[in-house]
Amino acid sequence: MSLTDNIIEVLLSAEVIRARVAELGAQISHDYNGKNPILACVLKGGLTFLADLSRTIPIPHEIDFLAIGSYGPKMAKTGVVRIMMDLEGSIEDRHVLLVEDIVNTGRTLAYIVENLQTRRPASLRICTLLDKPDRHAVPIPLDYVGFTIPDRFVVGYGLDFREKYRNLPFVGVLRET
Ligand code: PRP
Numbered sequence: 001m002s003l004t005d006n007i008i009e010v011l012l013s014a015e016v017i018r019a020r021v022a023e024l025g026a027q028i029s030h031d032y033n034g035k036n037p038i039l040a041c042v043l044k045g046g047l048t049f050l051a052d053l054s055r056t057i058p059i060p061h062e063i064d065f066l067a068i069g070s071y072g073p074k075m076a077k078t079g080v081v082r083i084m085m086d087l088e089g090s091i092e093d094r095h096v097l098l099v100e101d102i103v104n105t106g107r108t109l110a111y112i113v114e115n116l117q118t119r120r121p122a123s124l125r126i127c128t129l130l131d132k133p134d135r136h137a138v139p140i141p142l143d144y145v146g147f148t149i150p151d152r153f154v155v156g157y158g159l160d161f162r163e164k165y166r167n168l169p170f171v172g173v174l175r176e177t
Contacts, residue, residue, distance in 0.1 A: 003165055007172035011154055012147060014169040017129075020115025020146050021049070024127065025146065028097065035122075036060050037095040040087060042112065043067040045101035048148075048158035048166065051128045053099060064088055081111045091121040097143075101158045102130040106140035113140075130154070130171070133167055147171075 006081040028037075030158035041055075042066055054063055067085035096116065103109060110125060116124055127144035153176060155161050156168030165174070 006175045008175045009173040029059045035095045037142040038062045041099045045158045050099045064107045098126045100128040104135040105137040110138045120133045146157045
C-alpha cells in the first residue's frame, strides 16, 4: 500500500509550493535585511517548511525549534496547550519569525505568541505556509501566508494524520473514512 492511495486530490503540488516558498523567502530576506532574525520553527509540522524556507533566504539568520503539546485530545475546543520543548536560545532583543505549517483555530500560535512576548523580543512575527480562515477561533495576525486554503483535511509537506504522510512532497486532501 502506498501513502498516496488515500490522497483524493493534490491541493498544492511540490512545484507550486517551491515557487511560493521562494517568494516568501525573498520577501523575508528583504524585510529582515541586517537584522539577523531567528526563524523559530513550531514542530513537528513546520519542519519541512522551515528547511525549505531557510534555504531561500540568503541573508544571515538563525534557526531554532519549539514543540507544543495539548493536555488532551480536545485542544481544538479548549485551547489548553503547553510548551513541550522550548527554544534553545534567548530571544531577548532579537527579531523572531515563527514558522508554522498551518493555522487552523489559531490557538496554538496565540499561546506561543503570548508566551514568547514575555521574553521581550525586538519583534515577533508569524510565517505560515497554510492558513484556514474558516477555522479561525481567535484573532491572530499573520504576517506571511503561503496559501489560504479551504477547510479540508490536508496532509503532506510536514502535515500529518496520526504521524503519517509528513513525507509527501505535496499538500493533498486525505480521504475521510
Ligand atoms: C498543528 C499545526 C499547528 C496547529 C494548528 O499541529 O502544526 O501547530 O496544529 O492548529 P490550531 O491553529 O487550531 O492551533 P499538531 O498539533 O497537529 O502537531 P504537529 O505539528 O506535531 O503535527
